[in-house]
Amino acid sequence: MSSSIGLEQQFGANNYSPLPVVLTKGEGVYVWDEEGVRYIDMMSAYSAVSHGHCHPVIVKALSEQAGTLAVVSRAFYTNKLGVFLQKLCEITGFDKALPMNSGAEAVETAIKAARKWAYQVKKIPENKAEIIVCEGNFHGRTTTIVGMSSEPQYRFGFGPFAPGFKLIPYGDIAALEKAITPQTAAFLVEPIQGEAGIIVPPKGYLKKCAELCKKHNVLLICDEIQTGLGRTGKLLASDHEGVKPDGLILGKALGGGLLPISAFLTRADVMAVFTPGDHGSTFGGNPLAAAVGAAAIDVLIQEDLVSRAAKLGDYMLKSLTSIQSPYIKEVRGKGLLIGVEINKEFCSAREICLRLLKEGVLSKETHHTVVRFAPPLVITEQQIDKVVAALSKVLI
Numbered sequence: 001m002s003s004s005i006g007l008e009q010q011f012g013a014n015n016y017s018p019l020p021v022v023l024t025k026g027e028g029v030y031v032w033d034e035e036g037v038r039y040i041d042m043m044s045a046y047s048a049v050s051h052g053h054c055h056p057v058i059v060k061a062l063s064e065q066a067g068t069l070a071v072v073s074r075a076f077y078t079n080k081l082g083v084f085l086q087k088l089c090e091i092t093g094f095d096k097a098l099p100m101n102s103g104a105e106a107v108e109t110a111i112k113a114a115r116k117w118a119y120q121v122k123k124i125p126e127n128k129a130e131i132i133v134c135e136g137n138f139h140g141r142t143t144t145i146v147g148m149s150s151e152p153q154y155r156f157g158f159g160p161f162a163p164g165f166k167l168i169p170y171g172d173i174a175a176l177e178k179a180i181t182p183q184t185a186a187f188l189v190e191p192i193q194g195e196a197g198i199i200v201p202p203k204g205y206l207k208k209c210a211e212l213c214k215k216h217n218v219l220l221i222c223d224e225i226q227t228g229l230g231r232t233g234k235l236l237a238s239d240h241e242g243v244k245p246d247g248l249i250l251g252k253a254l255g256g257g258l259l260p261i262s263a264f265l266t267r268a269d270v271m272a273v274f275t276p277g278d279h280g281s282t283f284g285g286n287p288l289a290a291a292v293g294a295a296a297i298d299v300l301i302q303e304d305l306v307s308r309a310a311k312l313g314d315y316m317l318k319s320l321t322s323i324q325s326p327y328i329k330e331v332r333g334k335g336l337l338i339g340v341e342i343n344k345e346f347c348s349a350r351e352i353c354l355r356l357l358k359e360g361v362l363s364k365e366t367h368h369t370v371v372r373f374a375p376p377l378v379i380t381e382q383q384i385d386k387v388v389a390a391l392s393k394v395l396i
């Protein structure tokens with residue numbers, strides 16, 4: 001066994017079960033292991049590496065800023081944060097953005113904004129605000145967030161949990177209508193559920209959710225940490241239905257594959273509930289992150305990664321669907337966020353991932369039965385052909 005694996009196992013917590021490969025280098029869609037073997041990365045760090053590994057333009061922005069000014073905290077203004085927030089608001093069409101680091105922190109920010117808005121603006125009685133969330137959701141790993149999960153393993157042993165959340169089935173518009181009360185502050189939803197196994201809701205779902213939320217003065221908050229910034233073939237997955245949510249949560253790809261950068265975006269009147277001292281983060285919005293985030297947005301636009309994801313996603317979905325194998329139960333997804341559900345009578349998704357590893361393709365199972373294909377958006381048709389051929393080969 002590699003000594004790197006031994007060290008992780010000896011000194012690390014056992015909260016992941018990585019595939020047995022030790023990565024040392026990355027470039028574009030490729031990563032290399034300790035022996036110099038090259039792999040196509042179909043995971044892209046759970047969609048955080050949309051721009052490809054070590055994108056030269058973003059690396060340049062990082063190293064230049066790292067040698068100039070990296071972290072000063074929000075106790076002071078910097079010459080980088082405003083530019084980043086402006087770019088972010090301009091591409092997404094929101095008035096205001098609040099920068100954080102991890103996705104979970106941006107979700108927590110959205111929850112705090114929704115609750116305070118509910119008390120100050122909607123006049124819900126103190127401590128009564130409810131947030132509706134969906135079964136199968138994944139919004140992160142903080143105690144508040146796992147408290148609103150429906151996944152037993154995410155919750156087990158971590159209670160007691162914060163109250164104020166209501167779970168409804170995903171993709172069920174009648175359930176949302178029934179769950180809304182005068183005390184509902186927000187509906188928090190993923191336009192496509194990533195961690196649940198790439199679950200695409202019925203067409204028109206998000207649009208109807210938006211109409212219901214508007215009718216009842218409920219904030220529609222889309223968690224697009226995984227689906228945002230081009231992943232599904234539109235800048236935002238909510239764009240597929242022409243929906244403009246009241247709040248938007250971004251993370252993952254916002255860091256250009258280099259840093260943890262997240263943000264909560266909303267209208268000026270909602271963001272106005274925050275006043276100095278209400279909320280913050282030591283590292284959130286630091287000039288290093290702001291420079292990298294701004295470069296990540298520039299590259300996304302300059303390389304037209306959004307339409308690439310649409311075109312290549314269609315291509316990949318078609319190629320995968322054409323594989324004839326009893327192993328495959330379903331192929332689903334949008335853009336370059338694709339799940340292949342494996343018939344569990346035949347074998348586990350992990351077994352398929354282990355076989356793909358030997359063929360030079362990296363992926364990871366979700367929920368035991370789904371193999372995820374979410375490569376950097378810079379992938380080419382030829383590289384997709386190689387992956388599809390590798391999958392066909394291991395499904396025998």
Ligand SMILES: *Cc1c(COP(=O)(O)O)cnc(C)c1O
Pocket residue numbers: 046101102103104105107138139140141190194195223224225226227251252
């Ligand atoms: C990954 C993810 C998160 C959590 O982001 P972290 O950076 O891991 O905290 C939240 N929501 C969705 C939809 C995600 O995919």
